[in-house]
Amino acid sequence: MWGSTPRDSGSVGVGIAVEPRLELCYDLKLSGEPAGTAAKLLESNGVDLSKVKSSNPLPWSFGYATSGASAVAAAHLASYLKGKSLGSLLVQAHEIEVQDRTGLGDVLAISCGLGLVLRRRAGPPGIGQVDCLYLPRSISLLSIEAGGMSTESLLSSLGDDFYVESSNVLRKLDEELSLEAFIESVRALNDKLGLPSSILGAQNFEYVTKVPGLLGYYTKKRLVILIIERDLVGDAVDYLRKGLPYDIRELSPSEAGPYLR
Numbered sequence: 001m002w003g004s005t006p007r008d009s010g011s012v013g014v015g016i017a018v019e020p021r022l023e024l025c026y027d028l029k030l031s032g033e034p035a036g037t038a039a040k041l042l043e044s045n046g047v048d049l050s051k052v053k054s055s056n057p058l059p060w061s062f063g064y065a066t067s068g069a070s071a072v073a074a075a076h077l078a079s080y081l082k083g084k085s086l087g088s089l090l091v092q093a094h095e096i097e098v099q100d101r102t103g104l105g106d107v108l109a110i111s112c113g114l115g116l117v118l119r120r121r122a123g124p125p126g127i128g129q130v131d132c133l134y135l136p137r138s139i140s141l142l143s144i145e146a147g148g149m150s151t152e153s154l155l156s157s158l159g160d161d162f163y164v165e166s167s168n169v170l171r172k173l174d175e176e177l178s179l180e181a182f183i184e185s186v187r188a189l190n191d192k193l194g195l196p197s198s199i200l201g202a203q204n205f206e207y208v209t210k211v212p213g214l215l216g217y218y219t220k221k222r223l224v225i226l227i228i229e230r231d232l233v234g235d236a237v238d239y240l241r242k243g244l245p246y247d248i249r250e251l252s253p254s255e256a257g258p259y260l261r
């Protein structure tokens with residue numbers, strides 16, 4: 001949803017907040033300069049960028065909302081160092097994300113940031129509305145990485161059918177936010193629109209549907225995310241690595257929102 005200002009823009013949606021998490025470190029001798037949204041937010045709040053290092057275990061631009069995660073981390077760090085309210089810094093992080101076209105709903109989602117995350121109303125934290133649900137430790141996530149994609153290309157690739165189907169899913173989850181409802185409704189949407197097979201090819205997708213421990217799947221950009229029974233995750237990784245030409249990454253649902261330590 002694009003409003004007349006970044007503050008009036010945002011998105012609704014649903015997804016899973018994942019670990020391993022991005023970290024921004026202050027005054028530690030590490031490598032990895034922050035860039036993008038994080039750098040802009042820190043600089044405009046007078047934080048000495050040369051003292052900030054970024055450690056990001058997930059690749060940028062693949063769909064892991066790394067840009068939004070770095071923006072939220074920067075808001076926490078600037079709040080601590082400069083004594084500014086976190087709420088106003090999160091609004092600023094959202095505004096930079098919208099201006100730079102790197103995210104519409106990521107700052108809102110990650111501001112809650114644990115387990116299953118439902119954005120019920122679009123906008124920055126405080127104006128938008130987000131809800132989170134802890135997920136059981138018995139599930140794990142595997143991500144099949146078919147490649148990167150810019151956020152702008154993603155947004156221009158989504159047709160009317162996507163918006164119609166996804167608003168039905170969100171209406172259902174707004175009534176009942178549960179893992180079961182999420183799994184069932186996002187799988188149905190992805191199957192109906194043929195998203196996993198358009199990313200992986202029909203034959204590879206057919207192979208994926210037989211992976212041990214599969215509970216559900218969904219897509220974002222060129223990622224296909226599999227929800228897997230944790231006890232079977234080793235077998236699932238072996239199976240996928242044997243039969244697919246893509247990187248397979250193990251993730252777990254986040255059990256805590258953003259924090260400073």
Ligand SMILES: Nc1ncnc2c1ncn2[C@@H]1O[C@H](COP(=O)(O)OP(=O)(O)OP(=O)(O)O)[C@@H](O)[C@H]1O
Binds near residue numbers: 036038063066102149
């Ligand atoms: N080292 C870095 N530190 C901070 N930001 C970075 C770094 N490298 C790249 N970026 C920023 O991240 C942006 C990528 O954001 P983009 O929204 O395309 O992907 P993403 O956040 O990883 O995935 P998603 O599709 O979930 O938003 C780049 O345009 C760049 O501005």
Ligand SMILES: CC(C)(CO)[C@@H](O)C(=O)[O-]
Binds near residue numbers: 104
């Ligand atoms: C646009 C987007 C898919 C980029 O990660 C995300 O911000 C969202 O869902 O609004």
